[in-house]
Amino acid sequence: MSEPTDPSDSVKVSRFTYRQLQGLRHGSTATPLRVVAHIDLDAFYAQCEMVRLGTPRETPLAVRQWDSLIAINYAARPFGISRLINVTEARKLCPDLVLQHVATFREGEGGRWAYRDDSFRNISTDKVSLDPYRAQSRKILQTMKEALAAWAVDENENENEHPKQELAAGLEKASIDEVFIDLSPLIYKTLLQRYPELQSGTQDENRDADLPIPPTTALQWDTDCLVDLDKHETEEDDPDWDDVVMLIGSEIVRSVRNAVWDKLSYTCSAGLGRNKMIAKLGSSCNKPNLQTVVRNRAVQNFLGGYKFTQIRMLGGKLGDQITSSFGTEKVSELLNVSLEQLRTKLDDHTASWLYGIIRGDDRSEVNPRTQIKSMLSAKSFRPSINSLDQADKWLHIFAADIYGRLVEDGVLENRRRPRVITLHHRTAQFRSRQIPIPKSNTIDEELLYDLAKTLLRQIVADGQAWPCSNLSLSVSSFEDGVSNNKAIEGFLVRGDQAKALSHVARPRATENAINEQPPADKKRRLDGGRIKQFFGNPSEDAVGEPQGVPQQPFTDSEDVTIPKYTCPRCLTLVSEYEKEEHDDWHFAKDLAQQDREESRASQPLPPPKSNPRGAAARGRGSRGGSTRGKTEKGQMRLAFQ
């Protein structure tokens, strides 16, 4: 029954049009043919330790942080071990459990983290380091990008075709162990190769014509977990193109997961669906080491079984508010609430967004971003600390931690540099102060420490600084070192990715370090001249930089000099051979933008309100008035009412 064929038409046609197919090509978020994947490493920290220690997969293992567990591998879960219990209880449940403490920095031992067998007894002098996991995360991300690029090549026999970097770039690092990938453009290419008949009609005149029906009657889903179809759908119906693209997406994701396994021995789970929300829910359906496909015809059935509080952005106060307003947590029951009813309890924008999201409509973009936007180093104190002296010691560790990570990020080579430094401080409540990082200085550990100390003094001067239960230092507002043009940061990220991909043969040396403890005293080998060229003098030796391996700037010496070209539209410097691709990218982006504008009216943006480029400023201040006088300070400013 799912073939809404025009009865007057004797030939079966697809439910989809050439316009929608083009949407796939250009990464439109509105096309029903879109395919997004969410890939999630299984019990990530635990896997990192398994790989580092060479533990067999069947061995139960948990990662501990002080007295609690922060990751439990799948072999340990049948014993009833979860993050809710402590080390003692875990040992009781599973005497053979391997308990590995996270790496730590230690007061007085410079900025080097290490795995120490006594860290759990030194909560007062040690600070957790997540560096080993960040390093693994980067390697995995790189492997995923390579796998995507490889797919583009394999599927693309024609060598004259554009390079595939662009296709691999639609990858968003959502957290240390998760990524979203918008597979649409990659699938589009594959689709046209496998079904050349689709090429004929791609030209303008018949954009709204129906596509032909796929020449397949049954799809081979291999090892995928398929979510059951909606009530009135049946597997007997022939597949349409939205099923075919999902199958291709599934093949791509499998190849990515296989690459991660083959090269790095990590398993991951994945979800595929027509948007981020669906993909994200899907990836956790079948863990570990499986992928779940939510076809369009299965979306209602799929979502109907969830509590809406499990949907992205509804896990917090917003979700609670909705629950109490409508007396249910179930998606299936909230479906019975009309948009008007939603509007009685939520502001218009949130209501529209919610109405769509529980029906499977989510047009948020996969943000092609792999770079970090801020870095934070923190410590909770139990018991609280009471003096400037004590706090000072921690500032040293924070500065060393952050400096090490900045080095990894390329401060020395001047790829990126933070503009702001912030100190957070908690007594009864949180307070924070921030100041700009002087542009004239070379960023080094000392500078970070001095700035932090200044901030701490300010906070102390503000009063009520002790006892302090939490302290954290962070750097943010990163700017790109080379082009100095931050207005187009979105594109610069892609540029960086493209560069990274073009150097896949030379991965970051620092990322092989997880199997060893950080080298004790390896000195950084600075590439002298180039650095001062931008920010003054090169820093001193990076004492205590965690992983001690120098990193080559992409533009470094032994590379052939590549002719550069400055894009007149975004002023970005791209290599000559990337020019064509770059122009294509603008073109595609323009089309996608057009597309978005066309469909904007019907698609509310994510809550709570606002959208960076909301041209038609929805300045609606109409939230005022009524009740709720008892909102605590600073709490719950969401636009309910």
Place this chain on the structure above:
DNA sequence: GCCAGCGAT
């Protein structure tokens, strides 16, 4: 630009 707060893993 500064700071607080929310949501997420």
Place this chain on the structure above:
DNA sequence: GGATCGCTGGC
């Protein structure tokens, strides 16, 4: 619960 990250909103 602890340590991170990203983002928005109010001034």
